[in-house]
Amino acid sequence: MSTIEQVPVTVTVNGKKYQRFVDPRMLLIHFIREELNLTGAHIGCDTSHCGACTVEMNGMSVKSCTMFAVQADGASITTIEGMAAPDGTLHALQEGFRMMHGLQCGYCTPGMIMRAHVLLKENPDPTEEEIRSGIAGNLCRCTGYQNIVKAIQYAAAKLNGRTVQEAAE
Amino acid sequence: MNDMTPTREQREAQLQGMGCKRKRVEDIRFTQGKGNYVDDIKLPGMLYGDFVRSSHAHARIKGIDASKALALPGVIAVLTAEELKGLNLAWMPTLAGDMQMVLADGKVLFQNQEVAFVVAEDRYTAADAIELVEVEYEELPVLVDPWKAMAPDAPVLREDIKDKTEGAHGRREHYNHIFKWQVGDRPGTDEAFARADVTIKETFYYHRTHPCPLETCAALASFDKVKGELTLWGTFQAPHVVRTVASLLSKIPESKIHVIAPDIGGGFGNKVGVYPGYVCAIVASIVTGRPVKWVEDRMENLSTTSFARDYHMTTELAATKDGRITAMRVHVLADHGAFDACADPSKWPAGFMNICTGSYDIPVAHLTVDGVYTNKAPGGVAYRCSFRVTEAVYAIERAIEVLAQKLGMDSVDLRMKNFIRREQFPYQSALGWEYDSGDYYMAMQKALDAVGYKELRAEQARKREAFKRGETRELMGIGVSFFTEIVGAGPSKNCDILGVAMFDSCEIRVHPTGSAIARMGTKTQGQGHETTYAQIIATEIGIPADDIMVEEGNTDTAPYGLGTYGSRSTPVAGAAIAMAARKIKAKAQMIAAYLLEVHEDDLEWDVDRFQVKGLPEKFKTMKDIAWVAYNAPPPGMEPGLEAVSYYDPPNMTYPFGAYICVMDIDVDTGVAKTRRFYALDDCGTRINPMIIEGQVHGGLTEAFAVAMGQEIDYDEAGNVKGASFMDFFLPTAVETPYWETDYTVTPSPHHPIGAKGVGESPHVGGVPCFSNAVNDAFAFLGSTHIQMPHDPWRIWKAAERLGLHQ
Ligand code: FES
Ligand code: FES
Numbered sequence: 019m020s021t022i023e024q025v026p027v028t029v030t031v032n033g034k035k036y037q038r039f040v041d042p043r044m045l046l047i048h049f050i051r052e053e054l055n056l057t058g059a060h061i062g063c064d065t066s067h068c069g070a071c072t073v074e075m076n077g078m079s080v081k082s083c084t085m086f087a088v089q090a091d092g093a094s095i096t097t098i099e100g101m102a103a104p105d106g107t108l109h110a111l112q113e114g115f116r117m118m119h120g121l122q123c124g125y126c127t128p129g130m131i132m133r134a135h136v137l138l139k140e141n142p143d144p145t146e147e148e149i150r151s152g153i154a155g156n157l158c159r160c161t162g163y164q165n166i167v168k169a170i171q172y173a174a175a176k177l178n179g180r181t182v183q184e185a186a187e
Numbered sequence: 188m189n190d191m192t193p194t195r196e197q198r199e200a201q202l203q204g205m206g207c208k209r210k211r212v213e214d215i216r217f218t219q220g221k222g223n224y225v226d227d228i229k230l231p232g233m234l235y236g237d238f239v240r241s242s243h244a245h246a247r248i249k250g251i252d253a254s255k256a257l258a259l260p261g262v263i264a265v266l267t268a269e270e271l272k273g274l275n276l277a278w279m280p281t282l283a284g285d286m287q288m289v290l291a292d293g294k295v296l297f298q299n300q301e302v303a304f305v306v307a308e309d310r311y312t313a314a315d316a317i318e319l320v321e322v323e324y325e326e327l328p329v330l331v332d333p334w335k336a337m338a339p340d341a342p343v344l345r346e347d348i349k350d351k352t353e354g355a356h357g358r359r360e361h362y363n364h365i366f367k368w369q370v371g372d373r374p375g376t377d378e379a380f381a382r383a384d385v386t387i388k389e390t391f392y393y394h395r396t397h398p399c400p401l402e403t404c405a406a407l408a409s410f411d412k413v414k415g416e417l418t419l420w421g422t423f424q425a426p427h428v429v430r431t432v433a434s435l436l437s438k439i440p441e442s443k444i445h446v447i448a449p450d451i452g453g454g455f456g457n458k459v460g461v462y463p464g465y466v467c468a469i470v471a472s473i474v475t476g477r478p479v480k481w482v483e484d485r486m487e488n489l490s491t492t493s494f495a496r497d498y499h500m501t502t503e504l505a506a507t508k509d510g511r512i513t514a515m516r517v518h519v520l521a522d523h524g525a526f527d528a529c530a531d532p533s534k535w536p537a538g539f540m541n542i543c544t545g546s547y548d549i550p551v552a553h554l555t556v557d558g559v560y561t562n563k564a565p566g567g568v569a570y571r572c573s574f575r576v577t578e579a580v581y582a583i584e585r586a587i588e589v590l591a592q593k594l595g596m597d598s599v600d601l602r603m604k605n606f607i608r609r610e611q612f613p614y615q616s617a618l619g620w621e622y623d624s625g626d627y628y629m630a631m632q633k634a635l636d637a638v639g640y641k642e643l644r645a646e647q648a649r650k651r652e653a654f655k656r657g658e659t660r661e662l663m664g665i666g667v668s669f670f671t672e673i674v675g676a677g678p679s680k681n682c683d684i685l686g687v688a689m690f691d692s693c694e695i696r697v698h699p700t701g702s703a704i705a706r707m708g709t710k711t712q713g714q715g716h717e718t719t720y721a722q723i724i725a726t727e728i729g730i731p732a733d734d735i736m737v738e739e740g741n742t743d744t745a746p747y748g749l750g751t752y753g754s755r756s757t758p759v760a761g762a763a764i765a766m767a768a769r770k771i772k773a774k775a776q777m778i779a780a781y782l783l784e785v786h787e788d789d790l791e792w793d794v795d796r797f798q799v800k801g802l803p804e805k806f807k808t809m810k811d812i813a814w815v816a817y818n819a820p821p822p823g824m825e826p827g828l829e830a831v832s833y834y835d836p837p838n839m840t841y842p843f844g845a846y847i848c849v850m851d852i853d854v855d856t857g858v859a860k861t862r863r864f865y866a867l868d869d870c871g872t873r874i875n876p877m878i879i880e881g882q883v884h885g886g887l888t889e890a891f892a893v894a895m896g897q898e899i900d901y902d903e904a905g906n907v908k909g910a911s912f913m914d915f916f917l918p919t920a921v922e923t924p925y926w927e928t929d930y931t932v933t934p935s936p937h938h939p940i941g942a943k944g945v946g947e948s949p950h951v952g953g954v955p956c957f958s959n960a961v962n963d964a965f966a967f968l969g970s971t972h973i974q975m976p977h978d979p980w981r982i983w984k985a986a987e988r989l990g991l992h993q
Contacts, residue, residue, distance in 0.1 A: 041311065048310075057227035058220020060452070062401045063485040067912035070401060098220035108218065116214040119881045123713030124217030125401040125452030131218065150920040157912075159401045159453050160713045162884030163920040 027091050031056065032100025040087050046080075047071040049087035050097060058098035058128040062157065069156030072129035073097045079136045081155070098128035101135070110173040111135060117182070120169030122160035130156050134170045143174055198794045203733065204726030205940070208877035211718040212733075213711075222450040225405040225420050230478040233407070234263055236471055237313035238464070238487070239303040239320045241295035244331070244562040244905020245342065246324035248291055251303060256319040261312035263475055265320060266304040266467060268292040270474075278347075279436055279466055282459075282684055283536065284355025285365070285527035286347065287565060289463045294327070296344055296525035297564045298907050299490040304467040306479060329562045329905040330363070333499065333522040336559035337361040344525060344560045355527075356536040356558075365527050365558035370541045370618050376553040379514030383505035387589045389972050393578050395497040395522070395563070395899045396976075398570040399917065400712070402452025403488040408468040409478035416443045417472075421465055423448040423740075424458040424710055425750025428684060430742045432461050437469065448740035454712035455889070456568040457493050459530040459752050464492075490910035493530075494563070494899050495570030497522040500582045502543075504590045512590070512605045515552040515617075517543055517582060521567070523558050529567035530752070531574045532682040532689060538574025539673050541618035545583035546627050546671040546843060547605040552617040562905045571889055571950040573674040573753035580670045584955035588962060589971050598959075599640065602669050603631060613936075620673060622841045623943075624933050625869070631669055634845035634867045637929060640665075643849060651967055660855050666848035666960025670952035674944045675758025675840045684749060688835065691759040692746035693767045695724060696829040699817040701810030702734040705767075708748010709760040710740045714946055715878045716756065720764055722874055723940065727768035728775070729795030729809040746831055754842075754944035757874070758935075763834035765939035770830035774816070779807040781821040840935045840943035844868040846956040852964045854991045857983030859895065859961060861924040866952070869931045871943035883928050883949045890953025892918050894961075896978040916978070965989060 024039035031054060038053050050073065051057050059082060062068035071083040074096040101109040111131045114120065121127040130153060137144065137152040144152060149167050158166060175182045193201070203209045216222055253265035268290040271277040278286045291302045303320050307313035328342040335341055341363055343349050349362040356366035380386055406421035417439055423429045423446065430446040433439070451458060464481040471479040483492065499520040505513045521537060523529065531538040537556035544552050569575070591598035606627040607614045614622040634640075647663045654662060679688035692708040705724055709716060716739060721732040739745060748760065772792070779797035780787040783805055790797040798806035807815075816828035849863040866883055873879055896916035900908045909915050934941025954975075961977045962970070965985060973985045986992060 043311065051227075052229070055229070056220070057224075058222075060224070060402065061226070062403075062452075063912045065485070065912045067917075068401060068485075098218075102219060112218040115218050116210055119211070119877050121211075121214060121217055122715065122881060122885060123401070123451065123453040124213065124222050125224065125713075127217050128220045150923075154919040154921045157401065157917050157919060159399065159455070159889070159917070160885045161881060162886075162888035162926060163923050164884050164926055165881060167920065 025088055027087050029090050030094045032096060042086065042088050044087045046082040046085040046087045046090050050082060056097050056099050060125055060128065062125065067157065069129045069133060070126055072132045072156060074132050074136055077136070079133050098131055101131065110176040111170070114169040114172035114176065118165050118168040118172050120161060120166040126156060126158040130158065130166060134173065138174055138177065143178060195794060202725040202729065202731050202795065203722060205722050205874050207722070207875065209718055209722055209732060209875055211715050213715060213717050224402055224450050224452055225407055225422055226482050228407055228420055228449065230407070230409060233478040233480055234306050234308060234471070234475060235310040235313045236304050236306050236468055236479050236481040237310065237317050238301045239305065239317045239322065241291060241298060241300040241302050243295055243324050243326055244298045245296060245327040245329045247294045247327060249323040249325055252321040253303065255321065256305060256316040259312065259316050259319060261308040262305065262316045263308065264306040264471065266290065266471060271470065274470060276436060276466060276470060279461065281526060281528040282533070283527040283529040283531060284533060287526035287528055289466045297562050298905055299487065299564070301463040304471060306471045306475060331561060331563070331901050331903055331905050333520055333559050333561050336363040336561055344562065363560045365523055365560060366536045368536045368556040369554065371553035372551050373553045375551040376514050376516050379551050380503070380505045380516065383513055384508040385593055386503060386505045387586065387593050388501065388503040389586065389589050390499060390501045391582055391585050391972065392974050393496045393498045393500065393581050394975055395494050396570065396893050396897050397489050397494050397899050397915070398455035398457040398568065399489060399915065400453030400455055400457050403483035403485060404458060404462060404464060404492050405482040406465045406468045407478060407480045408472040410472040410476070412476050415439065416445065417469065418445040418447065419469065420447045420449060422451050422458045424454045424712060424752050426710055426740055426742050427708060427747050428687065428750060429461060431687065433469065436466065446742040448710050451710065451712040454752070456495060456530070456570045456752055458712065459568060459750070460493055460528060462492050485912060486910050489899065489915055490907045491564050493566035493568040494524065495566065495568050496578060497567070498578045500578065502582045502586045504586050506590060506594065510594050510596050510601050510604050512547055512549050515544055515549050517554045519556040521556055521558040522561050522563065523567050524561055524563040524565040526565040527558060528565035530569065532676055533684055534681060535574060538569065540575040540579050542576055542620060542671070542673045543579035543582050544616050544618055545580060546607060546669050548607045548611065549617055554618060563901060569753055571886055571947050573672060573676065573947055576672050577951050577954060580951050581955045584668045584670065584959065585972065588959050592966055592971060599631065599635065599667055603628060621838060622671065623838055623935050623937055625671065625841060625843050626931065626933050627669065627843060630843065630845045630867055630869055630931050633929065633931060634847055634865060638847045638863065638865050640847070660853060662852045662854060662964040664850040664852060664960040664964030666850065666956045666958070666963055668846045668952050668956035668959055670948070671841055671843045672948055672951050673839045673841055674754035674947065675836055676753050676755055677839055678837060679835045687749065689749045690833050690835040691748040691755065691763050692831065692833045693760060693763040694746045694829070694831040695767045695771060697730065697771060697813045699814050701730060701813045703730050704736045704738060705764065706745045707737065707739045707760055708746055709751040709756045711751060714751070714756065714882065719874045719878055723761060723764045724768050727765055728772050746833070754947045757942045757944040758840045758938060759834055759836055761942055762836060762939050763832045766834055767830045767832035770832065771828055774828060775809060775812045777824065778812045778815055778821060782807050782815060837937050840871065840938060842868065842870045842943040842945060842948050844948055844952050846952045848956045848960040850960040850964060852961065852982060854986040857979035857986065859977060859982060864924050865927045865929065866949060867929040867931065868945060868948050869933050870945035870948065871932065871934045871938065872941035873930070873932065874942060879945050880928050882946045884926050886947060886949025887926050887953045888918060888923050890950045891924060891957060892916055894954045894957035894975055894977060896976045898976050
């Protein structure tokens with residue numbers, strides 16, 4: 019019930035256009051989660067460290083807790099909810115995370131997948147080291163990252179048309 | 188049989204039962220952003236609560252003025268201790284038998300303590316309003332150092348109990364003393380020390396840290412005034428316990444409280460206790476008649492809800508000169524903060540610290556633990572550990588190294604010489620436990636062979652020589668740890684929480700068409716229960732795991748259970764599943780006998796069916812039987828196919844493992860690089876190897892964090908240092924080492940499926956392994972112990988002390 023004057027914001031999220039009036043100080047993560055009811059992106063910290071809130075904006079990874087919704091005016095955003103194909107087929111990353119056991123509690127997963135998505139666009143066939151540094155802005159408390167790396171390698175292989183290998187025990 | 192008849196192997200594979208790497212069912216929703224965590228829930232008319240917190244560590248509250256906050260549009264209420272007193276809720280009982288302030292009552296006892304609860308229409312307004320609440324403090328002397336807690340002139344922290352000489356765990360020796368807990372044979376231990384050839388004594392400080400799951404704690408309370416019913420969603424590792432506590436506090440009957448733990452974003456012990464935020468959300472909903480949500484931010488999480496460890500462990504070993512350990516003596520000074528809010532089984536004020544004799548056959552031992560109050564946040568939870576086992580294992584595994592150093596022995600030889608031998612199980616330890624099973628020697632040997640231990644030691648010797656000659660500034664450390672955990676609390680004879688015995692439960696219903704639902708008293712926070720529990724049932728009753736729904740976290744539908752922590756889910760709930768499944772199978776066998784017109788004894792179980800012995804073509808599958816059970820049961824038999832089991836375990840389980848770590852340390856920068864980490868775990872029967880491996884990776888990563896940098900520290904004024912991710916060390920993918928995993932299998936003889944539990948082992952064994960590696964690097968220079976956490980600054984300081992920078 020803020021007394022601050024509301025300002026208009028127009029964004030395209032997962033291909034759908036939204037127009038809302040918001041507090042200028044509203045964070046993008048709250049806008050996505052609470053105004054648009056897309057609760058896949060999470061909040062894990064107050065200092066821009068954890069990456070649980072990562073979404074893709076105009077082709078780049080952004081930590082949506084570190085931006086105001088108004089800064090996203092006119093932008094095109096993809097969230098985890100927009101990753102599967104319209105027919106429900108999972109993206110190679112979503113499949114990879116499941117096949118390689120790249121998640122446990124699932125709280126970091128949407129951010130990880132969104133980050134990995136941009137990483138693979140920039141570097142379609144990254145080495146393990148490149149993956150590790152590429153996801154260094156995303157924290158996971160459960161997996162120890164090893165299987166996240168494998169999940170991203172799985173997706174890279176699949177996207178590059180190579181046969182994918184299932185997780186070794 | 189025609190070609191379409193599946194073979195036995197095909198039928199078995201189709202079940203996806205125990206032992207297979209079944210992919211997780213949870214992942215289908217989590218990878219699509221369709222998880223449902225507390226903060227994702229939105230109710231009509233929902234309000235938001237936020238705390239005004241103390242800036243002081245110890246101060247008297249002279250006054251609270253909320254008028255400016257209340258005048259802010261959108262603010263609905265401000266609760267203080269005064270309001271809560273009207274409901275008799277200003278204080279609440281802790282799980283450890285102490286009382287804790289819900290909101291500061293007269294004074295504050297630690298920085299960031301909850302002082303007032305602001306309720307507003309949205310979270311931004313609530314955040315604005317907390318700035319407008321004016322609190323007047325009068326500062327009091329602050330007690331930070333636990334070693335000074337019992338000094339004659341120490342400040343009085345807990346005025347509410349300052350004259351009480353009896354606490355929940357016996358006599359209190361000082362107004363800041365909480366308890367003294369003793370186990371073992373003191374005179375026998377003294378005598379063995381007096382006679383010993385060699386003794387060592389060292390104080391190992393296991394620093395204060397925090398479980399820090401990626402999702403913080405949260406609750407959403409909705410009180411329906413008309414029905415008099417309370418629905419509470421929250422990050423609860425033990426939803427039924429929360430319901431019982433909520434009922435005791437609010438006087439609402441348990442039947443009218445609906446506690447729901449939806450998806451939980453990691454727990455690691457953080458989400459066992461009951462926190463002021465939960466209570467305030469409930470009260471605020473009752474007062475306002477609207478749903479109220481409370482979500483911690485990260486700073487609040489790290490600085491208020493549930494720290495872990497903070498044990499000062501003075502550890503002594505006595506031995507013969509050829510390395511046979513003859514006695515152990517341990518004294519712990521336990522810093523519990525401002526309230527004793529440890530989440531241990533109620534009779535165990537120091538948890539299972541008396542597992543500190545470890546994996547060794549130590550004939551006599553004595554342990555004393557003194558718990559004291561300080562001006563720090565309460566907690567003392569089991570961070571990825573079964574009630575102080577982590578501390579216990581750290582003490583013994585460091586002490587073994589120190590003793591080996593004094594004896595001039597390789598610490599592995601010392602371990603091997605003192606291991607409890609295979610034929611000694613079940614083994615009675617000097618401090619009162621009965622270890623169920625183990626083959627320590629084989630596990631250790633397998634680990635040594637896997638890493639090429641001898642060559643590593645030879646390489647280290649060469650490096651040390653090179654270092655002495657000034658050819659390198661790098662030291663190599665080899666860390667070994669061999670741990671025995673005690674998990675699966677626990678047998679009702681010695682484990683309860685506030686009087687509730689620590690059994691666990693499972694209810695299975697097989698539906699007429701042959702699919703099933705299982706409901707549990709536990710609650711997954713990432714361990715994958717929905718996947719693994721179904722595997723146990725699949726193997727037991729022959730229904731494919733994919734046709735079995737596992738439901739947890741709703742106290743209306745789940746049978747009462749004590750929840751998930753202390754690696755108790757597999758040992759306790761896993762057993763309840765097997766027992767419930769076996770009841771179903773017994774009934775199914777009667778039905779099959781009736782249908783096949785044979786005696787029950789003439790039937791045998793084969794994967795998914797009962798078949799007539801010697802006539803495998805005459806069979807009834809569980810699916811066939813389910814239909815009949817409902818629609819045409821044998822005369823005189825009750826219809827239906829379901830069972831409930833409450834399992835009270837006869838004993839704990841004792842997983843164990845051998846870990847080896849190789850590190851290279853730059854003495855000029857203090858940077859330690861983990862070159863290799865090998866972890867061998869024995870958790871008994873393995874239900875899902877993929878998930879076990881994932882648990883081990885995660886536990887080792889948390890162990891790495893704790894050993895190498897993660898801590899919650901305070902300055903002399905009681906200011907908490909580093910309660911955000913700016914300072915609190917959480918390793919990223921870059922720092923995290925690569926983990927090599929391995930296993931042996933020694934089933935638990937008393938568990939229905941032989942499983943022991945694994946989630947916490949890697950943390951318990953990992954921390955001493957890293958710490959031993961760092962210490963080992965410097966041991967040849969005469970250093971006996973360097974305190975954790977081993978961040979570069981502290982390692983650099985250790986090198987400085989040892990004169991390596993001249
Ligand atoms: S919520 Fe942690 S970086 Fe955005
Ligand atoms: S899966 Fe739990 S934080 Fe990554």
